[in-house]
Amino acid sequence: xxxxxxxxxxxxxxxxxxxxxxxLDAPAIAAASxxxxxVMLKPGIGFDPLLRRPFSVFAVxxxxxxAAIAITILSKRIGPSTRLIYDAxxxxxxxCLGPLGRxxxxxxxxxxxxxxxxxxxxxxxxxxxxGLRARGVKTTLFYGARRAAELFYLDAFRxxxxxxxxxxxxxxxxxxxxxxxxLDRRLAALDAASPVMLYACGPEGMLAATARTAMxxxxxxxxxxxxxxxxxxxxxxxxxxxxRGDAGERHNVRSCLAGPVLPADRVIWD
Amino acid sequence: xxxxxxxxVDLSVTIGSLRLKNPLIAASGxxxxxxxxxxxxxxxxxxxxxxxxxxxxxxxxxxxxxxVETPAGMLNAIxxxxxxxxxxxxxxxxxxxxxxxxxxxxxCGTTLDEYVDVSRVVSDAEGVAAxxxxxxxxxIKEGGIQFGCSLNGTFDVVSAVRKATRLPVIPKxxxxxxxxxxxxxxxxxxGADAVSLVNTFLAMVIDVETRRPKISNVVGGLxxxxxxxxxxxxxxxxxxxxxxxxxGMGGIADARDAVEFLIxGADAVxxxxxxxxxxxxxxxxxxxxxxxxxxxxxxxxxxxVGTVDAGxxxxxxxxxxxxx
Numbered sequence: 001x002x003x004x005x006x007x008x009x010x011x012x013x014x015x016x017x018x019x020x021x022x023x024l025d026a027p028a029i030a031a032a033s034x035x036x037x038x039v040m041l042k043p044g045i046g047f048d049p050l051l052r053r054p055f056s057v058f059a060v061x062x063x064x065x066x067a068a069i070a071i072t073i074l075s076k077r078i079g080p081s082t083r084l085i086y087d088a089x090x091x092x093x094x095x096c097l098g099p100l101g102r103x104x105x106x107x108x109x110x111x112x113x114x115x116x117x118x119x120x121x122x123x124x125x126x127x128x129x130x131g132l133r134a135r136g137v138k139t140t141l142f143y144g145a146r147r148a149a150e151l152f153y154l155d156a157f158r159x160x161x162x163x164x165x166x167x168x169x170x171x172x173x174x175x176x177x178x179x180x181x182x183l184d185r186r187l188a189a190l191d192a193a194s195p196v197m198l199y200a201c202g203p204e205g206m207l208a209a210t211a212r213t214a215m216x217x218x219x220x221x222x223x224x225x226x227x228x229x230x231x232x233x234x235x236x237x238x239x240x241x242x243x244r245g246d247a248g249e250r251h252n253v254r255s256c257l258a259g260p261v262l263p264a265d266r267v268i269w270d
Numbered sequence: 271x272x273x274x275x276x277x278x279v280d281l282s283v284t285i286g287s288l289r290l291k292n293p294l295i296a297a298s299g300x301x302x303x304x305x306x307x308x309x310x311x312x313x314x315x316x317x318x319x320x321x322x323x324x325x326x327x328x329x330x331x332x333x334x335x336x337x338v339e340t341p342a343g344m345l346n347a348i349x350x351x352x353x354x355x356x357x358x359x360x361x362x363x364x365x366x367x368x369x370x371x372x373x374x375x376x377x378c379g380t381t382l383d384e385y386v387d388v389s390r391v392v393s394d395a396e397g398v399a400a401x402x403x404x405x406x407x408x409x410i411k412e413g414g415i416q417f418g419c420s421l422n423g424t425f426d427v428v429s430a431v432r433k434a435t436r437l438p439v440i441p442k443x444x445x446x447x448x449x450x451x452x453x454x455x456x457x458x459x460x461g462a463d464a465v466s467l468v469n470t471f472l473a474m475v476i477d478v479e480t481r482r483p484k485i486s487n488v489v490g491g492l493x494x495x496x497x498x499x500x501x502x503x504x505x506x507x508x509x510x511x512x513x514x515x516x517x518g519m520g521g522i523a524d525a526r527d528a529v530e531f532l533i534x535g536a537d538a539v540x541x542x543x544x545x546x547x548x549x550x551x552x553x554x555x556x557x558x559x560x561x562x563x564x565x566x567x568x569x570x571x572x573x574x575v576g577t578v579d580a581g582x583x584x585x586x587x588x589x590x591x592x593x594x
Contacts, residue, residue, distance in 0.1 A: 001309045001310075002309065002310060004548070004549070004550050042547065047341075047342035047343075047494070047495050047496075047523070048341055048342060049339055050339055050342060050343060050344060050494055050495070050543070050547060051339055051344060051546060051547060052546075052547065095548075097549070227334060228334065228335050228336075228337060228338070230337050230344065230346075230546045231545070231546035231549070233302075233306055233307060233310065233549055234302045234306035234307075235300055235301050235302045235306055235307065235545060235546060235549075236299075236300065236337065236346070236348070236546055237299075237302075237322075237331065237336065237348045237351050238334070238335075238336045238337040238346065238348065239334070240331070240334055240336070240351070241334075242333070250330070251330065252330050252331055252333075252351055257306070
């Protein structure tokens with residue numbers, strides 16, 4: 001059951017000229033959030049911008065008693081709302097509705113988990129990595145960005161025992177190129193008897209390529225999709241993703257309710 | 271003294287044979303089928319909810335992107351994605367009834383016959399309070415607005431459905447006409463129990479970098495606070511023209527906006543886009559309307575309807591004078 005709070009901004013950490021991490025005082029939402037779920041944020045007051053924006057819960061912060069006290073969100077400045085989020089100062093209030101959506105399904109050992117992130121698509125994987133580590137799942141993050149300076153939180157993932165495979169489009173760190181290339185090679189090299197679940201989040205082209213690669217190697221894949229979303233609760237039907245049903249029929253599915261995490265082999269990537 | 275008698279205000283409103291516990295109605299296309307919101311709002315506390323528009327058959331609607339934000343508003347072209355009237359009756363209506371919701375079904379059609387057929391399916395079901403006739407969706411090629419943009423078409427659809435159902439019939443009017451009041455009159459003459467207005471304003475947004483429209487349907491319907499003054503004017507004009515109740519809507523975002531529509535002549539109000547921004551808006555609206563009525567010493571919300579003081583030009587029914 002989602003709740004809505006005027007969450008106080010506790011901290012705003014700017015990672016670059018367009019990426020930032022906002023910490024929001026929202027203990028009830030933090031306590032209820034599962035990996036892959038999202039919140040709908042309205043960072044400004046008034047009618048411009050009018051609608052909320054969806055953000056994955058990036059991290060759940062806990063106090064010394066392990067009680068959830070805050071969430072963070074990873075944002076990339078693109079439009080008016082993300083500009084407000086980039087410019088937010090401690091003490092500001094951000095309307096925060098959540099947690100929303102269908103979370104990731106976590107695997108158990110002996111299955112491995114391979115997370116594939118492109119750019120701001122890193123957002124849902126910190127909480128997922130935590131959840132997987134708690135289950136003792138061996139986890140790898142394939143993480144692609146435009147350049148070295150936009151590969152964030154590598155140490156945090158290393159601390160969660162996550163193996164990193166990095167790519168940059170300009171070759172300034174890791175492998176030169178797109179993140180799906182090393183994924184494809186590693187899947188080809190993986191013993192067919194060794195189970196692995198793929199989890200992907202990032203630009204649409206990357207998700208489609210990841211889904212194709214997963215299918216080529218016969219591996220299951222969960223994708224976290226991002227769509228223009230009006231309400232986050234299933235009311236507006238704006239965030240639909242075309243998917244195949246059991247009989248192969250095409251349906252427009254609301255990504256806020258059925259997703260944001262969807263089975264990659266059911267999504268119609270066109 | 272009225273002060274001593276005023277222990278509470280009467281928020282109930284009457285729409286033809288339909289009595290609503292308060293004037294707040296969730297607008298079609300902005301509240302899913304209602305069940306989606308059962309976790310955030312007690313559906314039985316709303317005056318009514320209006321379902322998404324329903325044809326006989328299921329529809330997939332338009333490809334994404336389906337919405338884009340505009341100054342103080344949003345443009346949408348969903349394309350009436352929906353599960354069809356029969357599945358609604360079978361799969362959604364029982365839960366809505368169990369939760370105590372007052373359900374108005376938004377009926378769509380590509381032909382006159384389909385409007386009648388959908389209305390019959392809905393009328394045969396238990397637990398539907400009224401039919402809202404969607405003759406005003408700007409986003410589909412066939413049906414809908416082709417009836418709603420013609421006085422004869424409006425008359426014909428309302429007449430045909432009027433004969434096919436015992437439920438209150440409430441055509442939803444488009445603002446994309448020169449004189450919306452003449453359409454309200456056509457609906458009244460055809461036997462409508464009330465009219466809903468306004469649907470969205472046909473509009474367009476272009477990405478100047480790519481020179482492509484920002485939604486897949488090229489054009490869509492504009493809603494939100496940006497359209498409110500035009501919608502208020504249209505409700506006012508219709509109030510001068512017809513006697514049947516009016517369900518007013520268009521950009522209502524807080525209680526004062528709702529009160530403005532009531533004063534302009536709406537008997538009840540519908541909330542659409544604002545529910546996307548704040549799904550918990552209902553209690554705030556209700557509290558705000560109650561506070562307004564108490565502050566102005568008005569015992570019944572119905573007494574506020576159509577009380578705009580437009581001087582000598584006001585033609586409509588007058589309620590009690592405002593006390594300040």
